Amino acid sequence: MIFSWRNKRAARHAAKNEKLELISNMELKIPSHFRCPISLDLMRDPVTLSTGITYDRDSIEKWIEAGNNTCPITNQFLTNLDPVPNHTLRMMIQDWCVEKRSYGIERIPTPRIPISLYEVSEILSRIQAAKEQEDGEGCKEVVLKINALAKESDRNKRCILSQGTSGVLAATFEAFSKVPFDRNVGLLEEILSTLTTLMLPLDGDAKPYLGSNSSLHCLVWFLKNGNLSGRRNSVLALLHIFSSDQQKIDDLSEIGGAIEALLNLIKEPISPSTTNASLKLMYHIVSKSSSSANSEIIARLAKMGLVQMLLEMLVDCEKSICEKALGVLDEICRCDEGREKAYGNALTMPVLVKKLLRVSDLATQFSVSILWKLGKNEKCEGGHVLTEALQLGAFQKLLLLLQVGCADRTKEKASELLKLMNLYRDRAECIDSLDFKNIKRPF
Template identity: 60%
Template sequence: MMISSWRRRRAARRAGKEQQRTENGEMELTIPRDFRCPISLDLMKDPVTLSTGITYDRENIEKWIEAGNFTCPLTNQVLRSLEPIPNHTIRKRIQDWCVENRSYGIERIPTPRVPVSSKEVLEILSEIIVSCKKRDGEACRDLVVKLKSLAKESERNKRCIVTNGAGSVFSEAFESFSRASFDENNAVLEEILSALTIMFPLDGEAKGFLGSVLAMRCLIWFLSSGDLSRRRNAVLALRELVLSSDQRKVNELSEIEGAIEALFKLIKDPICPTATKASLTVIYHMITSSSTNEKQVAKLINLGIVSLLIETLVDTERGMCENALGVLDGICNSGEGREMACNNALSMPVLVKKILRVSNLATEFSVSILWKLCKNEKREDGGVLVEALQVGAFQKLLLLLQLGCVDKTREKVSELLKLLNHHRNKIECVDPMDNFKHLKRSF
């Protein structure tokens, strides 16, 4: 038994491993010290060596450098180069060690792909610019596909591609090929748009190219006639543009023929929650920020946006709920929009239910819509005021005052309570606990 134990220890030393006994007396495998990353102390998956001669795991040392550190973590020496060099010798030894110790559940680390360098990225981007000037759509498409594939290989590659200005180059290329026939350049435009979605968020220069009238017309064309993937990518690009708070771009987008109809279709016939929320975001900016918002609101009302939004609100997740309420709030600035909402039997139950049930933003939008509907009620029988009381609005608003809310919402709540109080004698008392039994307080 003693000889057998000595042989096991000698075999372990030969394999370059250290073993320790656990409390149960079982052998426990310890990773050799030179296989560990000095930063994380974990087994290195992609060992790279710095100019100081110290080897680290690529992911850890790149995070260290990206954080603004220009010294070696172990030696504190200033790095002569920020480009780590793959250490193939250590990586091969680690792989061999993993194979030898597979009985311990150790899996062999895969041979890592060599990450793309800034030099390689800049060379490909330069070629894309040249192909755009030559109007060579096929060459441009192949280059964009190449960069997109590299970006999908790893988060590190994606960061390298983004930081070297790919977003701006892609956006400029998209605008360039938008100047000719959309049909003729369909393939390259589709590929550029797909790659652009990986580059979000875009910087100001990229948004400048993508926000040109020609480029936005192309996006609406994709949104109206493209397949599901193109429609999704197009609406994500439009959302990226409107979130830049550029009033001029929103106005120009609002004037593009077919824009509202295409965005509405994504809500009526959804392809995925991400696209639906993006469409609601774009519509919200168009009807609340655009100088031509009345025209757009009228179009949406005629398309049936009010009933569609209220049906969406019946059962939906937080993000979608906030977006839908935001659009409905903008629609209710219109007299026709308020009339449509008042005539919908679900309006009051849904709006009252959303107060204090989803988020602070959803509560603010719900109160704002209720305030717009109730303060414009002219019917002698109380109309929506009585409907609101019947579904417990008075108690819900009182509770909201007690829990606290922003000043603008508090003013609307106070006015609503005064309006509702005049009609309380027209209905029977409702049990407030029935409305609040699922309420989660914010404290």
């Protein structure tokens, strides 16, 4: 009985496989009037222009947004740039998909009606009214709706952004950041998430609101106390603000716990994108803050162990993170406190010499700059830093760098390093580094 059941099951499977093979060998032809004249693919949301020609919405909207005001087929000028949904053709396409489901064709879903400029204007008016009434819950409900609509389609997102939504949301963030956090944390977190995940880069109207004193304190609060997404979003927002406003960097440095919170993100990374943003923000802080505060900030960071964190990160990290970590380390080594920490770490020379000519031109540039600062400013007798660099093969790599070419400033530093190292070549046994097969050459 068992054998009989197995035989029947095998026969059913064989028949099914034979049917599928027969279907796959048949050529399925899509009716020509179901195809978009631009993409030549099956239309999912057919719309008709004022010329009477039907296209897939995504294709024709990209054509119009590129600055074209003519019909791609007839080349006639469009009297109306708003395409009209062709419901009849869409239902015909859906019925055809159902008939051909045995070929693996799935029925296209009924598209949602795109949001209009009027609807966006109405939504922004509701946010403005909720802000004036200090209605946090009502405002959060509208922000969630904007988030959902923007995620539905790129067309919705473009329409929402075109009405200055990021500026309205940033103004709302500032307004609610001035009242106690415990009443509006959910709203502020939702606004921050919408701005950083859907609306970057922010327009000029949004930056002043997010860069205000109350907004900065709120962003630092999320940086210290927020959940993982809140901390990530706050770093992205701060980076976008400070990349073009040096004064705001000084303002951030004066907020208690801001530097420490950023350092914790580097020490305990959340994701590669967050680490990248944190390192980039840290670079802005150590390189662009005012001269009077720069040395103090670097000294604080050095005492908090940033040099060691960066060196440990550089042992094994991806290209983007490597470049940013070397950039931060290069800036820290401008000050005595930063160099002292680098001198005292056993990883410094091995890591820096290893990165020469191996990661990218930018990483090599930073590595040469750091070696130059450490070698030139070494105060102890005997040239221990330069001697160690010689033993690790830095002399040969710098010679090769000059041969393959580099930026003028890097060339000057490399040449000066070679002169400094040459004084200690008779005291150090250099490693033969003639085998450069693993080095990424630019030629």
